[in-house]
Amino acid sequence: MMQKNTLSVAVMVLSTAVLTACQSETADNKTSAPEAAPLHQQLLAALQAEGGVKGDRIAGVSPVHTVFNPEAPIPPQCYTRTEGTYNPCYVCHQDAVKERENQMQDGEQQLAYNFSEVGVINHWQNLFEDRSAQVAAISDAEIKTWVNQDNYSALKGRLEAAEFKGWIPDLANLQRGAAAFDEFGFALDGSGWVAFNYKPFPSTFWPTNGSTDDVMIRLSEPYRTDAEGQPSLDVYRANLALVEANIKGLERISSLPIDEQKLGADLNGDNQLSVVTEVLASIGYQGAAKGYFKDTYLYPEGTEFLHTVRYLGMTDSGEITVSSRMKEVRYLKKWVGMRKETYAREYESEIYEKDLGHLPQYKSVGDHGLDNDFGWSVQGFIEDVNGDLRVSTYEENLFCMGCHASIGATIDKTFGFPRKVDGAAGWGYINLKGMPDAPNMGELKGEILTYLERVGGGGEFRSNPEMQARWFDASGTQVDQAKFARAKDVYDLIMPSIPRALELNKAYKVIVHEQDFMYGRDATVLPPNNVFDKIDMDTAPTLPEEKFYRWDIRLDWNATRQQQLVQGQ
Numbered sequence: 001m002m003q004k005n006t007l008s009v010a011v012m013v014l015s016t017a018v019l020t021a022c023q024s025e026t027a028d029n030k031t032s033a034p035e036a037a038p039l040h041q042q043l044l045a046a047l048q049a050e051g052g053v054k055g056d057r058i059a060g061v062s063p064v065h066t067v068f069n070p071e072a073p074i075p076p077q078c079y080t081r082t083e084g085t086y087n088p089c090y091v092c093h094q095d096a097v098k099e100r101e102n103q104m105q106d107g108e109q110q111l112a113y114n115f116s117e118v119g120v121i122n123h124w125q126n127l128f129e130d131r132s133a134q135v136a137a138i139s140d141a142e143i144k145t146w147v148n149q150d151n152y153s154a155l156k157g158r159l160e161a162a163e164f165k166g167w168i169p170d171l172a173n174l175q176r177g178a179a180a181f182d183e184f185g186f187a188l189d190g191s192g193w194v195a196f197n198y199k200p201f202p203s204t205f206w207p208t209n210g211s212t213d214d215v216m217i218r219l220s221e222p223y224r225t226d227a228e229g230q231p232s233l234d235v236y237r238a239n240l241a242l243v244e245a246n247i248k249g250l251e252r253i254s255s256l257p258i259d260e261q262k263l264g265a266d267l268n269g270d271n272q273l274s275v276v277t278e279v280l281a282s283i284g285y286q287g288a289a290k291g292y293f294k295d296t297y298l299y300p301e302g303t304e305f306l307h308t309v310r311y312l313g314m315t316d317s318g319e320i321t322v323s324s325r326m327k328e329v330r331y332l333k334k335w336v337g338m339r340k341e342t343y344a345r346e347y348e349s350e351i352y353e354k355d356l357g358h359l360p361q362y363k364s365v366g367d368h369g370l371d372n373d374f375g376w377s378v379q380g381f382i383e384d385v386n387g388d389l390r391v392s393t394y395e396e397n398l399f400c401m402g403c404h405a406s407i408g409a410t411i412d413k414t415f416g417f418p419r420k421v422d423g424a425a426g427w428g429y430i431n432l433k434g435m436p437d438a439p440n441m442g443e444l445k446g447e448i449l450t451y452l453e454r455v456g457g458g459g460e461f462r463s464n465p466e467m468q469a470r471w472f473d474a475s476g477t478q479v480d481q482a483k484f485a486r487a488k489d490v491y492d493l494i495m496p497s498i499p500r501a502l503e504l505n506k507a508y509k510v511i512v513h514e515q516d517f518m519y520g521r522d523a524t525v526l527p528p529n530n531v532f533d534k535i536d537m538d539t540a541p542t543l544p545e546e547k548f549y550r551w552d553i554r555l556d557w558n559a560t561r562q563q564q565l566v567q568g569q
Contacts, residue, residue: 019103019433023343023357024055038068039066039067040066040067040068040518041059042058043056043058044053044392044516046058046513047384047385047393047515048385048514049385051386051390052384052423053159053390053391054162054389054391055382055393055396056391056394057567061480063395064361064364064392066232066395067311067323067394067395067396067398068395069123069395070359071115071119071123071359071360072123072395072398072401072518073399073402073406073559074115074119074402075204075373075403076124076127076178076336076382076520076522076531077204078113078462079122079124079127080462080531080532081462081531081532081536082542083297083541084160084542084543085547086456086457086462086542087110087454087455087457087547088108088454088459088460089109090110090549090551091201091202091409091451091551092105092407092408092409092552093110094106094407094408094409094550095107095550096408099249099297100296100297100338100340101297101298101338101343101411101412102343102347102410102411102412103343103348104347104406104407104408104410105408106407106408107408107550108550109274110539110543111543111544111545112540112542112543115354115535116196116340116357116359117357118359120535120537121533122423122531122532122533122535124519124522125519126519126520126521126522126524127524127528127531128527128533129245129527130525131510131525131526132525133506133526134506134510135503135507135510138506138509138510140502143505143509144502146314146325146387146505147309147324147343147505148313148323148324149186149324150324150325151175151325151383151388151389152169152174152175152308152324152329153173153175153222154328154388155169155388155389156168156170157174158388158435159391160525164367165366165367165368166366166367166368167304167333167368169329170193171186171189171191172187172188172191173461174306175324175325177214177321177322177429178195178429180195180510181194181195181428184256184427184428185197185216185428185429186254186426187216192224193218193470194217194240195428196215196216196417196420196426196427197421197425197428197430197431198416198417198420198421198426199215199432199435199447200420200450200494201416201417201419202447202448203451203455203459204495206458207320207325207496207501208459208466208494208495209458209464209504209523210312210507210508210523211310211312211327211523212310212311212312212320212321212322212323213307213430214307214308214310214322214429214430215305215306215416215430216305216307217240217243217305217306217417218303218304218306219236219239219243219302219303220273220300220302220303221288222287222288222292222399223235223236223243223285223287223288223291223292223300224239224384225287225288226262226263226288227288227290228288230289234258234261234262234373235262235263235286237256237257237258237432238255238263238265238267238279238283238286238287239285239286240255240427241253241256241258241423242279242281242283243299243303244417244420244422244423245279245281246294246295246296246297246298247298247411247412247417247418248422249296250281250422251280251281252278252279253422253423254277254423254424254429255267255276255277255278255423255424256424257273257275258275258276258277259276260273260275260276262271263286265283267279267280267281267286274344278426281296287302289390293337293339296464297340298337298338298412299334299337299412299414300334301335301336301337302333302334302335303333303334304332304333305330305331305333305416305417306329306330306331307329307331307332307416307522308322308326308329308330309326309329309330310322310323310325310326311323311327311505311509312501312504312505314498315514318498320495320498322430324385325387326383326389327383327508327512327521328380328381329380329381329389330379330381330400331378331379331380332376332379332414333368333376333377334376335375335376336376337375346373346374348535362398362401363404364394365377367379367391370375370390370397370398370400370401370411372401372405372413373405376413378397378398378401378404379391379392379397380392383512385515387512396517396518398523409553415553418553422557432489432491432495433489434489434491435489435490435491436489436490437487437489437490438555438556438557439556440552440553440554441552441554441556442550442552443552443556447555448494449479449484452467452472452479453479454549455528458470458568461522461531462528463528463529463530465530466497471483471484471493474551504523504525504555505555506525507525513552522561
């Protein structure tokens with residue numbers, strides 16, 4: 001994406017130089033002598049040599065200059081071999097849906113590889129490394145100790161000491177997971193953050209592929225206070241329910257108990273003022289936010305999301321859970337509330353820039369991270385060489401832009417919240433136990449079952465042997481329906497075994513030690529077989545039209561409940 005009206009001529013000239021350098025890079029770049037190394041290698045050497053909370057650390061050089069992969073927004077999963085049969089691409093690339101703000105219209109990328117001249121080279125070199133010897137050198141005891149350590153709590157103080165001007169962690173005890181929140185997901189520290197229970201996005205965020213995670217939302221102060229500006233739980237609950245109904249395009253939604261008399265508003269349309277547990281989507285925002293702009297599939301201005309990506313934690317009883325240690329902390333804030341017409345114009349410009357062959361460029365907003373050009377900033381924090389969290393580099397943030405700016409499946413650039421368990425039942429820390437394999441809107445089969453059938457494996461790379469053994473028949477290509485039917489819930493379906501969890505944790509720790517996230521951050525031990533190192537768009541197999549799938553990121557939780565009732569569950 002080319003930044004309209006904000007990208008200077010100097011940066012454009014520089015990006016051309018970066019592209020030229022990138023095209024001339026050779027595979028041995030990772031071991032070039034530091035004194036002769038390009039800027040991205042100098043940055044890597046600095047990251048490997050020292051800890052510290054700052055990410056971009058070459059003095060006098062703008063972070064954008066150090067980029068190794070100008071097409072970092074293309075994730076490694078996009079290089080998977082589809083072999084003219086398998087389609088893992090449908091969960092990201094979708095045509096526009098009526099009335100939504102997302103007009104990316106990139107569904108055609110399900111069927112064929114469509115990359116720039118730079119993008120045809122798979123720059124995610126870490127995928128092709130054999131880490132088996134390094135993984136074997138890490139004991140089970142060592143990795144268990146590692147993932148149980150808290151590297152979150154110290155981040156706030158370290159950022160303050162560095163005079164960091166962006167978001168600084170303001171949710172206490174988040175390393176403790178569910179223990180940082182009450183039963184309804186509200187942070188115990190009074191910070192306004194609210195955790196919600198959602199179904200992990202297929203399949204990068206399935207724990208069986210390497211990570212656990214959680215997501216929290218926070219609405220800005222007017223949505224949390226009454227007309228006099230005083231904090232109000234009733235106002236906040238009402239506005240959270242309204243935001244959820246908006247994002248999901250629902251006419252009504254269940255809510256946590258709300259006292260309508262305190263709001264002076266009939267939220268459920270029964271012409272009474274009482275304590276209610278349902279809200280009509282047509283009602284306007286409440287409290288100090290009364291009269292603020294509201295529309296379907298859009299978050300209000302000032303909405304924040306906090307997303308932590310973690311190792312695979314393990315309880316004494318052998319269950320997989322979130323770890324105390326965090327791989328990443330990701331923060332998003334919606335600074336500008338755009339109307340859908342404005343979004344449409346931005347997408348038109350996006351398509352125009354791509355047609356001209358321009359490489360993606362995102363404006364750095366300093367300590368706030370990157371501007372995704374759709375009203376949001378994205379800032380990440382990732383482990384340094386010692387395992388302490390540090391500010392992500394420009395390129396490490398650039399990696400996030402592909403998903404939070406330029407794919408057609410998202411709703412207002414987000415993944416987790418549209419997949420929240422509907423209404424009151426979904427307010428609370430993520431818990432996959434007891435969660436059914438809900439189908440996506442418009443589909444009949446469960447989402448996970450559907451994904452396995454379409455992809456022919458337990459992940460985008462189609463290289464998860466444990467998922468293959470658990471849910472597929474002897475041929476390894478067809479889902480074994482009898483096996484699948486024995487799974488109790490989503491936890492059963494996508495959690496790894498303890499041995500696999502230990503192995504994946506070790507593999508990621510190796511990457512942390514090497515600090516080469518610019519070459520990829522997937523926790524692989526052996527190189528996956530089904531990934532291209534280079535795409536020949538003239539000869540790479542394409543998918544036939546019948547393999548194109550329309551897919552909705554939202555889940556039909558009501559349909560799942562109806563199925564359970566029919567089956568007497």
